[in-house]
Amino acid sequence: MMPLEPARKLIEGAAAMVVSGGSEEQFRSALGHAAANTNLPLWYVQYGRPAHALKANYGQMALGGIDAAICARRNIIGPFAMLSDSERGFARIIGSDQFDPSQLSANLRQIWRTKESSLKAFPCCAFLHTTIDAILK
Numbered sequence: 001m002m003p004l005e006p007a008r009k010l011i012e013g014a015a016a017m018v019v020s021g022g023s024e025e026q027f028r029s030a031l032g033h034a035a036a037n038t039n040l041p042l043w044y045v046q047y048g049r050p051a052h053a054l055k056a057n058y059g060q061m062a063l064g065g066i067d068a069a070i071c072a073r074r075n076i077i078g079p080f081a082m083l084s085d086s087e088r089g090f091a092r093i094i095g096s097d098q099f100d101p102s103q104l105s106a107n108l109r110q111i112w113r114t115k116e117s118s119l120k121a122f123p124c125c126a127f128l129h130t131t132i133d134a135i136l137k
Contacts, residue, residue: 016069032078033068035090 017030038061072078082090084101091099122132 014065016066017072020069020073022069022073026072026075028080029076029078030068030072032080032082033071033076034065034078035082036079037064037068038090 014027014031014034017027022030068078086092086099086101089099120126121129124132
């Protein structure tokens with residue numbers, strides 16, 4: 001598994017591409033652009049996993065995802081190998097030691113990972129949700 005925060009730009013690039021439409025090649029280019037232009041949490045890579053280093057730059061990540069989709073729609077080819085190259089690609093850059101490229105397409109169209117996602121009840125860190133629930137009750 002790769003950390004979620006750096007992967008947000010990929011997710012946002014994919015979402016923007018789905019909303020705007022386009023070919024499979026454009027979709028792959030959008031993912032490549034998003035991966036190549038991801039904000040890197042260098043603190044995380046160098047010194048461990050402090051939560052504060054991963055909870056920033058949401059606006060920049062969203063903009064990067066949209067930019068990736070726009071570039072792809074204009075047929076500016078993106079480096080899709082950024083996703084599958086375990087030595088020089090996205091996972092290696094963000095410091096993942098558990099990347100398995102075969103998982104990118106494992107069980108494709110059989111298991112829908114979107115069913116495993118969730119939405120936050122409140123626009124803050126999930127650790128605060130029980131406190132907010134208690135205050136509201």
